[in-house]
Amino acid sequence: MQRDHSLGALLRWGLSAGLLAGSFAGWPAAGLAQTPPTVPPAPASSLPYQARALVAGVRFVGNETTKEQFIQSQLKTRKDREFDPEVVQADVRRLATTGRFHKVDTYTQETPEGILVTFAFTERMSIREIKYLGNRNINDKTLAKQDGLEIGDSLTPYAVEEGRRKIEEYYHSKGFGKTQVAILEGDQSPDGRVVFVINEGQLERIASVKFVGNTIATDERLKTQIKSKPGFLWYLFKGQVDRKQIDEDIERLTAYYRALGFFNARIGRELQFSESGQWLTLTFVIDEGPRYVVRNVTVAGNEKFPTQTLLDQMELKSGDYFNLGKMNRDANSLRDIYGGQGHIFADIQADPRFLEEPGQLDLVYNVKEGGVWRASRVNVHIEGEHPHTREKVVLNRLSVRPGDILDTRELRASERRLKASQLFQNDPMTGETPQVVVRPPELQDAVGNVADGEGPRTGMYRGQSPGGSY
Template sequence: MQSWQNIIQRRFHSRLVLIVCGVVCATSSYAAAQGPGGGGGGGGAAAPAFNDPKFRDRVWEAGGPRLSGLHTGKLVKAVVIKGNETVSQHKILSHMQTRVDRNYDERQLQSDIHALYGTELFRTITPKFIDYKDGVVVELLVVENPTVTEVVFHGNTRLDESMLSKHCGIKVGDPANPFSVDMARQRLVDLYLEKGLNQVAIEVREGNRKDDRRVFFDIYEGPVERVWDIKLIGNSVFSTSLLKTKIRSKDARGGATPYMGNVANWEKFDNDKTILVAYYRSLGYFQAKVDYFYDYYDDGNFLDLTFVISEGQQYKVRNVTIVGNHYEPFTTEVLMAALETKAGDAFNLGRMSRDQRKLRNDYYGREGFVFVDIVPEPRFLDEPGMLDLVFKINEGDRYRAGEINVHIEGDSSHTAHNVVLNMMGIREGQFIDLKELEDSERRLKASQIFESNPAMGEPPRIEVRPPDAQDLEEF
């Protein structure tokens, strides 16, 4: 007779809960029939009150009294701010939840003061209390940190001030912080480099000293540099024309497009180098190396970009093996016959990935192995240019579909839930088919019932979860 533990374990591993989530698309005809879409999803849980004991010490060291629960529960008659010169009382109170006609709470005031320190606008904040018969007045004596009074950009002609201000990240009223100014200068340099102004030089004339209130950037922009020609040397296996289609940098196409999409961007050059290396290695050239250099024309506005390639030897697959398959119908012979990769083939990352997906979706995924883990592992050998390819399979448990829950953010109805269920190719009690799950999710996204634009709301998705632990307790 099987033990109750075995029965419970088998029940837990045989059923999964399918959660279908989506946001109603306000522009679809279906949503129009249902009424205006609701706002999806509430905010996260509120942060816990700040009650670190060190905070009390900070208030004490700043010259204020230690906070205690002496006034807790009394009505707040007024919140008075003293000592502020450049920061308005309204701005200070906007960071506080301790307010008039609310009961005073010590932990809430601690949290408020912590939030005010977090703005970096204040050097010290000292609380004080005045007791009355009908309540308490809370006073905060603040000592401000210096703030920025003006941000000046000098010498810019190619990029306008609004763009520089946006990327700078410093505005009037912000804390005057030399470190923040230096970071702002670097953001401006990055912006100019992105625009092909690689000779840019930006100097901080004011704002990098402790007592500075004005931030002054002196900018030498230089010319916009563009790529005239892209060359590749050292490539013999793949043509230059093919490799140029893989990279993002563009040239002037022999003068046909001298000012179209060919801005010289160093970050893009580095990414192109990485792309070329990845392309070679995906096809078995694991020793491939790529670097680049550039030559300026006399006017300094154009340059030739040259990628230097060392291809190395292409690796071939000596043996293909599969390990970890225990499910009786999926013998090694059956799975091996399904693979594209064969012994003696040149290594091909795309082919290996297709084999991995085929084993997952067309075999294990069709039989309820929802969490099967299949890892292809190239193993390099002492023999030059040869490797063994091993597909390591961790089958996991086999699952049937349990309860199918539909969760719709925004306006929904019983009809909407039925529409979702009709698009699902899986029913309760069936073994879960991974390919059918993907097809069902694709149908939901293409239905125009739900929002599929990530900027407008979370696209429809299907989640597979184990049953709640509470189900086992009830069982």
């Protein structure tokens, strides 16, 4: 018989059980003599505390470009505090990690007022100027956003080399595949100048994309899976050659084929440039391999529903070619079946199991049903500068009430009604949308939380933008 849990009842039970266990822990065992605890002997008196000398002052020497305010923010050695050599060494390590100093030394001097601590700095050269030479197609302002360098930053060989690499990588992503960037000044610059010399080379564009070896999908279908494509309007816009993107396209095509059951598919590419070096013919070479067939489909761990009842609701059957989209839809169908009966925390996991026979696999859906849950209460949180939307407005759009058995399909329908009401911020791109959120029982005693998201109020919506959790 399926148990029907109420979240509030479970929490009350847990509290009672905790009190009972505490009572048991305080009871002595029956029939045992009570032996008074042995009092440990008093420890021997320790030596009296001897106060350390105070810090009479903290001085900084050699910081020509680094402000004292920044240095002080890194120190725990302060005037009128007890002098501690370990704290001073920790301050030195902390200053070294800022990257602004080549060397940090400390000196101490005893005075009648205490210890005078001096920090002596050998600063790294800071960047005072950044220049780009040879860039004709990309302006200085754009390159300055890519190299990661700022005026006033520490001038280190690593930072300059990283800036060079980022500029070169940016050029390659914009179709200048043969661009080379060299460092003219920077790694050993005595005056803080960083100068990059850029040899842009020829702008490379994609003339056409071809596929070889594909039988399951047409060229046009495969083109929808990649991002490397010819430009438009006589190739004036986009269509630049990006080798990194081509490699990512290979991964996208591989994932596409595996989703259709071609688990052994291999994808390569050929780059053929025109004599001018400006136009590229991109060819993807495909070795599809065998397409896997589902031998058996089974469900494991199900108790509430018969196996055949669940199998009848599935789209992917025994004997079909494996299809990742169908498998995911079937898993969601099982979640809806269980979620529609109050098993909102049911865990459904699809497990394709490859067999020794080539081209075949078994598909097992592992089910952890969990209990049937009711709504303890529904919390509504409305946030904003001047929230005025009443809770009743939200509750009227929900199809769940305290005491109801929770149904995941009804929760989704309630969420759709909140989004369609145009009362709240609804921007899927930023995640600022009303949401119906069901909290796991171990987190809080309220199961229903409505509308999660936040965002500024705009004139496009009637009412108030929600924030936090509803």
